[in-house]
Amino acid sequence: MRSIAIIAAKEIQEGLRNRWVLATTLLLAALALTLTFLGSAPTGNVGVRALDVVIVSLSSLTIFLIPLIALLISHDAIVGEMERGTMLLLLSYPVGRWQVLVGKFVGHLAILAFATVLGYGAAATALALTGAAIDAESWAAFAQMIGSSILLGAVFIAIGYLVSALARDRGTAAGIAVGIWLMLVLIYDMALLGLLVVDQGRAISAGALNALLLLNPTDVYRMLNLAGSVNVSAFSGMSGIADVVALTPSILLVALCAWILLPLTLAAVAFSRREL
């Protein structure tokens, strides 16, 4: 436990020093503020529930950006340290390989969580300061959005570690990470949509659709946020699918947690088998 905390603290210290934390927080805050204020310009202010609109736009932002940031910080974690030669020394210390992995995970997740809470929180605070009426329900949905965004980040950090534990060199790891991002964030949904259009509801049942959605963590996140709350789903255009898909928030949460634990466990196994 102590070793994990020490390694996590070092990751955070490094993140602060090489300005990862600063860059990520500023990027998320800037985009969130832009979406909050410019995003509502075309619709005008016609008494819509302001924060719910923000949740919709920030969720869409999260799906693209958070996986990318998470993979950027994590794909290098094992193979990079091995190439630079720092891993050899670290592992000669009284610390297990799984402890190194979990320590890094905690550290990287803390960096991402800090950036998300601060960046997105800035948008919500700015909105509240402009005098928009926000009720408790919207705040709860917003908090859930931030929480699940961090979970989505954790998923992709874990996937990045798995890539890092398996890849032969850093370049390969980076390439595979980009491929995974493209696959899960862009291609998967397009392919799924195409499939549904072609299929016209003949072969793919609602159950199969549920399974297909659970197989992609970004879709799990999307369902959790855009279809979860009644108010939000009305704005997001996800109400149609929300009626068909019988996935409760708790199932979706379990799915996200499984998406964290499975790659992380596999990464630990791959790392422990790796020859130095």
Added chain:
Amino acid sequence: MTPTVEIDGVTKRYRSIQAVRDVSFRLPAGETIALVGHNGAGKTTLLKLMLGLIHPTAGGIRVLGENPAAGEFAARRRLGYLPENVAFNAALSGRETLSFYARLKGEPVAKALGLLARVGLEAASARRVGTYSKGMRQRLGLAQALIGAPRVLLLDEPTTGLDPELRVSFYEIVQELRDSGATVVLSSHALTELEERADRVIIMNRGVMVANGSIEALRRIACLPTRIRLTVPDLRPAAIPAWLGPVEGWRQVNGHLLEIDAAAEDKMALLRRATGAGAPVQDVDLIPPTLDDLYAHFLRSQETAP
């Protein structure tokens, strides 16, 4: 005294390459051991095996009474390691780096930071490691290896990149640790440097241990000739047998210097004649075989062996 490191019939195979083949030795406490060999002779593999970073394909290893690869870390806390080409995270300062390693070892940070002064890095301790020169990184590497007064110190090519002054202070530190009962393993190419410092030499060649013993013992086994250098004013080769008797393997270096490679059994007789009455010898120098000679000899004898 129980040995601190015990290696029994250890073999390590990486897919098709046999990095270490059936090596056995024991290292006692309070000794400096030189691990000598070409690149790829298996030195680094042996050190990694002692650290438990890799598992042996066959054989058993015990370091401080523990199997280092078993996942128990009690012994590792008493172990110091300096890898070849040591690397650190460039973003942190020397002080932060050393504090991190001290915490990881469960040692008091303040005490560990004292090591920075010992390796001459105190002035640069607040600077980022990325700005350090190779020698400074090497010194930081040495400082981290010394955290917590280790009982076993494994140093892989420790003096590369150190200037002569630091080399001396480095060997002083090694000496001090050895005297306090630590086992110090030095792997190196710089044989002449190790000659006066190592209590024992282990010579590796292509994964096989070809020699293990004190330099004196190795000299006895190798039976290498001792070089005798005689200063003779007005040296005339034709006159040599008259005062030195029948000698093989002599050569004239210049007008007044004669070199003879004398086998161990002829050495005393030769010296008596050279220093006896009537011999025109002004000065005698004896040069025993160096570690370099021994190393070359053992490699040759292994290669000619069936």
